[in-house]
Amino acid sequence: MFYHTKRLQFEAKPEQPDPVYAHKLQELIGGAWGEMTVTMRYLFQGWNCRMEGKYKDMLMDIATEEMGHVEMLATMVARLLEGAPSDKTTAAAENDPVMGAIIGGMDPQQAIVGGGGATPSDSNGYPWNGRYVIASGNLLADFRSNVTAESQGRLQTARLYHMTDDPGVKNMLKFNLARDTMHQNQWLAAIEELKADGVEDTVVPNELFDEEYREHASTLWHLSDGDSSQEGRWASGTAPDGDHEFSFVSNPEPLGGPASAPKPPEHLYGTTW
Amino acid sequence: MFYHTKRLQFEAKPEQPDPVYAHKLQELIGGAWGEMTVTMRYLFQGWNCRMEGKYKDMLMDIATEEMGHVEMLATMVARLLEGAPSDKTTAAAENDPVMGAIIGGMDPQQAIVGGGGATPSDSNGYPWNGRYVIASGNLLADFRSNVTAESQGRLQTARLYHMTDDPGVKNMLKFNLARDTMHQNQWLAAIEELKADGVEDTVVPNELFDEEYREHASTLWHLSDGDSSQEGRWASGTAPDGDHEFSFVSNPEPLGGPASAPKPPEHLYGTTW
Amino acid sequence: MFYHTKRLQFEAKPEQPDPVYAHKLQELIGGAWGEMTVTMRYLFQGWNCRMEGKYKDMLMDIATEEMGHVEMLATMVARLLEGAPSDKTTAAAENDPVMGAIIGGMDPQQAIVGGGGATPSDSNGYPWNGRYVIASGNLLADFRSNVTAESQGRLQTARLYHMTDDPGVKNMLKFNLARDTMHQNQWLAAIEELKADGVEDTVVPNELFDEEYREHASTLWHLSDGDSSQEGRWASGTAPDGDHEFSFVSNPEPLGGPASAPKPPEHLYGTTW
Amino acid sequence: MFYHTKRLQFEAKPEQPDPVYAHKLQELIGGAWGEMTVTMRYLFQGWNCRMEGKYKDMLMDIATEEMGHVEMLATMVARLLEGAPSDKTTAAAENDPVMGAIIGGMDPQQAIVGGGGATPSDSNGYPWNGRYVIASGNLLADFRSNVTAESQGRLQTARLYHMTDDPGVKNMLKFNLARDTMHQNQWLAAIEELKADGVEDTVVPNELFDEEYREHASTLWHLSDGDSSQEGRWASGTAPDGDHEFSFVSNPEPLGGPASAPKPPEHLYGTTW
Amino acid sequence: MFYHTKRLQFEAKPEQPDPVYAHKLQELIGGAWGEMTVTMRYLFQGWNCRMEGKYKDMLMDIATEEMGHVEMLATMVARLLEGAPSDKTTAAAENDPVMGAIIGGMDPQQAIVGGGGATPSDSNGYPWNGRYVIASGNLLADFRSNVTAESQGRLQTARLYHMTDDPGVKNMLKFNLARDTMHQNQWLAAIEELKADGVEDTVVPNELFDEEYREHASTLWHLSDGDSSQEGRWASGTAPDGDHEFSFVSNPEPLGGPASAPKPPEHLYGTTW
Amino acid sequence: MFYHTKRLQFEAKPEQPDPVYAHKLQELIGGAWGEMTVTMRYLFQGWNCRMEGKYKDMLMDIATEEMGHVEMLATMVARLLEGAPSDKTTAAAENDPVMGAIIGGMDPQQAIVGGGGATPSDSNGYPWNGRYVIASGNLLADFRSNVTAESQGRLQTARLYHMTDDPGVKNMLKFNLARDTMHQNQWLAAIEELKADGVEDTVVPNELFDEEYREHASTLWHLSDGDSSQEGRWASGTAPDGDHEFSFVSNPEPLGGPASAPKPPEHLYGTTW
C-alpha cells in the first residue's frame, strides 16, 4: 500500500514558461525510457520478486521514488505551459513569426486534451505502454534491463539539459541527473551482489550449459564485410563468463538446409502447384 | 546492402507438428525480446554508429546473423503447423477433448491470417513494434541494452526449451541457447573494450558530473518499509564508478514544495475557483 | 443497414485554408474523444443492446448521426488544406519565416500519406483504435461513458473554437457545440429514464451488495497528506445511492499481509535463494 | 512524493492456484478499465488540478489507494500461478485433456515473459497504454469519466466474481466490489459538490451557450427507423440542464451542401480529371 | 449524412451458439482486413476523392454497404455467444474437459468487457486501428489497395467457412463470400475504367519518368541464391507498363559508398573517438 | 541466412543537412508503406511460400533488396541531421525565427532518443508495427498487396521528391522512384504469371463459387444518393473474372431481419427488462 505527500521530492519550478520545451520534456515522462517506465518496471519487478529481503526491499524503495519523478516532471510541464498561446490563431502567428514558431513547436494535445498539462505520452505524442515493462522474475536479467533504463534515461536527460537555459529547469535536471547516476551505480552494485551471494552468475539463466551446443557458444560469425570486427575483445581470448574462448569465423557457411515450408491444410487455400 | 542464401544458419526441423507450441514460439519471433527486436536494434545501432571500425563492423556482423534467426523461427513455426486442425469445427472438438484443447491453445491468426505460417507478433498476438528498438548513438548505453536483450532472450528460450519434448525443436533451441550465451559474452566484452579504449566509462553519459548535484548522486532513499534494503552492496561502500560513496537515507523527507500547478489560459476551460 | 446522402448534416466551409488548424482538428476526428469514438461506441452499444425499444432505437439514431460528424470534419480538413505548402522546401521556408512556421505546424502525413486529406488519427498523429470503444451491455455503465465522451468532446471543441478566427470554421463549430450540448443532456436524461423505468439504479451493477464487504463500501482512505479531502460532500453524510453513510479514515492502516509471491516452477528460472 | 508499506491494503490469497483464472484477472490490472487506468488517471488529474484544496486532496487520496489495488491484483496473480503447468508439453496435455484445457486457457506471456507473474496487460495480452488516461483540467468532465471508470470496473469485477469458486479470491473481490461502490458514490458526490460550490454546472464546459446554435442544442435527429426513440425522456420535456426543451425531428434533412473537396496541390498527384 | 434501418443487409442467425467460433469471427470485424477496415477505408477515400461523379459515388455506395457488414458480424457474434459459459469456473471445467476446451478457446474480453458481445478487435484481441486505412487521393493506388482488401477478406472468410458446420453461420458466409467476389471484380473494373478514362496509367503516380533513373527501372537484382527467380515473366520481356524491358542482374554489386554517418552534435553525447 | 556489405545499394549523400526534411523522410522508413513494411512483408511471404522455385526465389531477391533500402534511408537521415540545432534553446529560437521554424519542424525523438539518427517510426513518430505485414500463403492475394505497397510507396516518394531542392537527396530519390517503378511492374508481371501457370485465377481464393450465393456476387447496391455510380464499368457488362454480369440495384432493400441480440447470461449483468 502507498502513501503520498503533497511535497515534491525536489523542486520543479521554471523561471519562465516555455511551451516548446514542455513538448520535449514529455519524453522523460511517457517515453520508452522515461519515469513511467522505471516506475512500473520496478513495481512489477518488486511484486514479482520471489525472495524476501534486501533485493525486494530495494526494488520497492526505488520504485516508490520513481513515481515521485513522474510527479516532478508533470508539475514542471504544467508550469512551463503557463500562459502558453494555446488559443492563438494561425492568422495571429502569421503576423508574429516567433509566435508561429512556438505554436509549431508545441504539443497540440497538451492544450486540446490536457488543458495545459502533461500527458502520459512521449515527445512524439505516442502513449506510454505496458510493453516497456519487463519483470521476468530473474533478477540478473531484470537488473541488466534496469542499468540500461537508467543509462538511456540519464543520456536523454543530459540531451535535454542543453536544450534549455532556464535556471529553474536546469535546477531540477541537476537533481535528476544525480539520481540517474546513483541508480546506474545502484543496479551495477546489485549485479555484483547477486554474484557475491551466489544466486546468479554471468550468463542468464545460469543453466542449460550442458544442453546447449558448446561449439556455437563462443564464435563470432563474420557476416558483414567490415573487416575490423575481429579486432575486438569479443573475437578472441577468454569470454567474460570465464568459461569460453572467443573465436572468429571468418567465412561462415550456413549449417541448415533450405528454408522451405510444407504445404498447409487444403482449406487454408495457400498457393501450391 | 544485403545478400541472402536459401540455407538456414542452423536446422529447424521438428519431428512432429505441434500447433500449440507454434503459438508459444511466436514470443521469440515478434516479442519485445525476440529476434525481430535484436535484428532491428543492431541494424539501427550499426547504421547510427559514428565510429568506423571494430564496433560498427561487429554490430553489422551480429545484426545480419539475427535476421537469420527470424528466418529459422519462422520456418520452424510453419513446420510445426503442418496439418494443424485449422479447419476443425467446435462440434468436432466437442467429441474429441484433446482436439478441443489443441484448438483452444492455437493462435487463430496463424491459420486465418497467416495461412499456416508465422506472423510478426508475440505469443499473445500483439504485433512487434519499433519502440522495442533503441539506437541512441551512445555505445555504452546501447550495449547495455543489448546484454539485456540477450539475457531476456536466453531466459525465454530456456523456458520454452522445457515446454517441448520434440527432439527436432530441442535441436534448434540448443543452437539458439548457445548463440545467446555467445552474445551475452560478446556484449559484456564490448563494454569492457569501450572502457579499455577510453571512449566510455561507467556512468552514461560520461559528462555533467560537475553540473549534477553530487550530494544526491549516491543516496538510497528508503521509501518503502522493507528494512533490508540497507544491507545491500548499494547502500554503503564505494560505488562501481569508483567515484561515489553510497549512503542510506533512512527517513527521507521531500526537498521540494507542493506539487501545485498555475491556472491555465482562460480559453482552456479548466476548473478554477 | 445504412444509407447515405451526399449532403452534409451541416455546412463545413472555411473562408480560407489554414493547414496548421487542419492539423489540430484531427483531434476531433481520430482522438480518444473524437467523432470516430462516439460513432463506433454508439454503434457497438446499439448492436449490443439486449432490449428492443426506445434505448436501442435512440442509440442507433445518435450513432448514425455521429458518423455524419466524422464526414463533416473530414470535409473541413480537406478544405483547410487547399493549396497548403506541401511541396515547399526547407530552403524556401528559410527565406520566409511565416511559411517556415506554417510548415512546422503542419501534420506531415496529411500531405505525404493523405494527399491533402484527413487521416483517422489524432492531433499527434496517433491512429484511432478500438480500445476507445466500450459497449458493456450494461446501459447505465455505458450511458455514463457517453456523458463523459460528449463532455470531453464539447470541451475540446470549445478549446478549438478559440484557436481560429475563420467565420466558416466557427460556423461549423457552433453547430458541433450545440449537438454536444444536446447529447450531454440526452445521455443524462437517459440515465434518469433508466432509473425511472426501474431497470438500473445508482451503483453499477445493481447487484452483489450482500456479498461485498459493506464496511469498506463508504470509507474515504486518507492516503495523501493534503488535509482538505475530508471537507467534501464525499467524506460524510449520505451517499448518492441513499444506502451508505460516507466516513473518513484519517489514519488508514493496511489490512492485508505482505505482498509476497511464492516460488515459481523451477523451469522458469526465477531468482530464489 | 510517495511512501510504500509492504503490507497489502487487503488480503490477496487464493486457496488454490488457478492459472486459467490468473489469465482472466489480467483485465483488472491492465485493461482499459483496470486498476492501472484509475491509478494513472487520478494521478494525472490530481497533478493537473488547478485548485488547491478538497478536490485536489481527494484526487490524491484515491489515486494513492488505486496504486495499492494494482499491487493486490499482481500479488493475487502470482499466487494463482504457483505451480502452473508452464513447463508441460503438448504431448503431456494430449494424455490429459484437463491439463490440455488448462494450458489452452493460460496466458503464455505470464510464463514465458513474466516468469510466473502478472504483466501490465489486459486479458487478451494487449498492453495498458496512456490513451486510457484523461486529465483535461475540467473537473466535471473528468469526474464524469471517473464515475464511468468505477462503473465499468465494478461491472467487470462482478463478472469475474462468478468465474471462480475460490474463497480466497472471492474474499479479495468482495473488498474490491465494495471499494468500487464507494468510488462510484464518491465521484457522484463530487459532481454534486462541484455544482453546489458553483464552479461547474450541467453542460461541460459551462460556456459558449451564446455562441452555439441554440436551435440545434435540443433536437433528437431520427436517423434510424426504430420508431421508439421518441418515447424516451430525451425526446420531449425539459432537459437536465433546465435550460432546453427536448424535441424530436422525425424526418431530418441534411442542412449542408455536398461533401466535396477541392483539388489538392499538383505535386501530391491526386487523381483529378 | 447517413440513415440506418434496423434490418440487416442479410440474415445473421446461427442455429446454435458456438463461443469458440465467436472468438475466431472477430478477425472479420476488427482485423487488418476485416469489415471495419473496408468501411473506414472506403469512407475516407470517398471523402478524399477530388472528382465529382461516378468514382466518388461508387466509393460512397460501397462504403455504406460495408458498415452494414460490421453490423451483420456483430449481430452474429452476440448470437453465437448466447448462453456461453462465461460464468463457469476452472474447477467446473476440470470435471468437464469439453467445457474446459471451450473456455480455453473463448475470447475473455467478449465476456468480461463486452458482456457477451463483439468487440472492435481481431481474433487475437488486438484493437482495430486507423493505420489500416489508406486514402491517398490517388485513385489507382487506392483501388489497388481495395482489390487487396477484398482478396484478403474473401480468403479469410473462406478459411472461416470451413471452421464451422452451423447452417446459419454458413448461410451468412455464403452471402459474404459473394459480396467479396463482387467487390474484387468491382475494383478490378474500376482500375480498368481509370485507364479507359485516361486519368491513370500503369505506374503510380504517372509522373516523374524523366526524372527517375531509367536504367534502374526494370532490373531484377539477384540478391538471394535461389536460382529460379530469372525464370519468371518479371525477369525478361516487356513490362506490364509497355515501356520497359525487364532484365536480370545476376551478380549485383552495390553502387553506393559505405553506410557511414557523420558525428552528431557534441551535446548529444554520441560515442566517437 | 544473410550476408551484408558495408556499401549502400545506391548513394545517399545530401549536399547539405536539412533536419526538417529528415523528419518527413521518416515516413519512407517506418510508415505503413515504407521500406520496413516491404522488407518484412516480402521476407514473411518468402518464408511462407509453399512452392519451391521462381516465386519463392523472386520473393527472397526483392526482400533482400528492400532491407538495403531501409539502410539507405537511415543513412540519409543521419546525414541530413548533421549539425542539427538539437541543443538550441527556445530562447535562442526567439531571436531567430528561421531557427524557430526549423526546431518546430524537427522530430524531437531523432535528437533525444536517436542521438541524431533515424528511428523505426513514421513521420508522425508512430512506430512501425507488425500488422503492416501480410503473408497469407495465397500468392495472388499477397502479390496484390505488393503492387499496392509499391504504388503507395512510389506515390509518397514522389511527394517527398518535391519537398526538397537538395541535389544529393534528389539523386537518391531518383533511384528509389525507379526501383518502385520496377517493383510495380514486377508484381503485376508476377500476377500475370500466376494466371499463366494456372495456379491462381481472378477471384481470391479460386474456390467456393458453388457455395457462395451467386445472385449476390455481381450486384452494386446503390446505398448513397450520388447517382453517377451506375455509369461505371462496374455496374453493367461482364466482370473481369469473365464469369459474372454486373448489375445495379437502384433501390436496395435489406434482406435480413432486425439486428437484435439475445439476452446474455445472467451473471454478465447486461441491462434487460
Ligand SMILES: [Ca+2]
Ligand atoms: Ca528517475
Ligand SMILES: [Ca+2]
Ligand atoms: Ca538471436
Ligand SMILES: [Ca+2]
Ligand atoms: Ca458528435
Ligand SMILES: [Ca+2]
Ligand atoms: Ca480500484
Ligand SMILES: [Ca+2]
Ligand atoms: Ca465486406
Ligand SMILES: [Ca+2]
Ligand atoms: Ca523499396
